[in-house]
Amino acid sequence: MSQETVVSEEVKAEVLAYADPIADNLMQGFNEGNYTIYSRDFSAEMRQGLDEAAFEQNREHVTSRIGLYESRRDPVVTETGEYIAVTYKGEFEQEDGVALRFVFRKGDESHRLYGLWFNSPKLRS
Template identity: 85%
Template structure:
């Protein structure tokens, strides 16, 4: 993957205008264990890779270690190659500072998710 460059100003605001509502929806679906809501904004490849069975396993793994999602802040928007990533600092019931990373493809007007990662010390242990 190529070097990531931080995006700020108007371009950051444009990205957050679509990324924030998608992040809200994904995390609400996650908390409710609702795969249909969680995956609503997935691109085709992501939907295939992260099907309902994988979601249920991931949901159980994450919630057993750090609990449910509570809030997020401090979005950092970066670009690398053909992708734009938004990384939030999130609070879960049992851990603060969880990195939530949402990846979009540049030029995709539908703003489908191409990647989604949860990362924290408790999730890596």
């Protein structure tokens, strides 16, 4: 396993230029329960692994524990091997500080999502 390292401010700005709008779109789709919007930026692998049925199940799990998404802040951009990740602190109706992690593949000009995780104490309980 390669070490996860925080990227330079210059790289961070480049990554956030595409990651922020993707995160906005995905979380809008999440709140609306709209899989088409939610999955718009998924890679083919992500679309296979997280189909509409899985989305509905995951969304129910998240909303039943922490409510709907409200906002995000404090992005940290890291890289590991061929992947680059953006982790935000997300605020939901019933919990703040939820880790929202979006993973992209380096050099992918289409900026497709290869990984997505929501993590918090309430979600793990």
